[in-house]
Amino acid sequence: MPSRYWVVGGHYTDTAFTSVVAGTEEEHIGPFASYDEAKAAWQAKAWATVDNCNFRFRIIEEAGPKRVKRYWVIGGDYVDTGFRQLVEGAQEERIGPFDTYETAHAAWQKAAWSTVDSCTKRFRVVEETVV
Known part of the structure; x- marks a missing residue:
């Protein structure tokens, strides 16, 4: 509520x-x-x-119920730079959850830099609100 x-x-x-x-x-x-x-x-x-x-x-x-934000780093290896479809057999990676955007951003940087040489690998930070 x-x-x-x-x-x-x-x-x-x-x-x-x-x-x-x-x-x-x-x-x-x-x-x-x-x-x-x-x-x-x-x-x-x-x-x-x-x-x-x-x-x-x-x-x-x-006040209604307390809402808590948490953050995930989500991504993987996609078939092209449209980043809509994962390569065959791949699953989207979920790293987290993190309590703050800053810690999720640090994890995103680590994942992004580890795949920087591949233009079809992408990671992003996603915010989730939990009651």
Whole structure:
């Protein structure tokens, strides 16, 4: 599930915004699927209460699952410089995964330099996002 956004606020006892006025509750408006949707709702609430300095509304993000990027070096020996079809009997090599682009790039350099004399061998860094 991706992040969700809430507009939270209300009428507070002072401009420190630590407690709401007695008999009221902090409002939670949402959830919204995007920050832009939440911002539109926030603007409506903020402009409706702009003349009272004890009103405050803010946008809070409820984070979705953590997404992790990892990187692979992929390539091999292709039939031509279009790099679409591997030579017969060959399989695409997958080196990795790597946690950072920098470490994948270093592995790519090693693979690329080891095959520099062949114009039909190619390697590339591919990014993958994992939940």
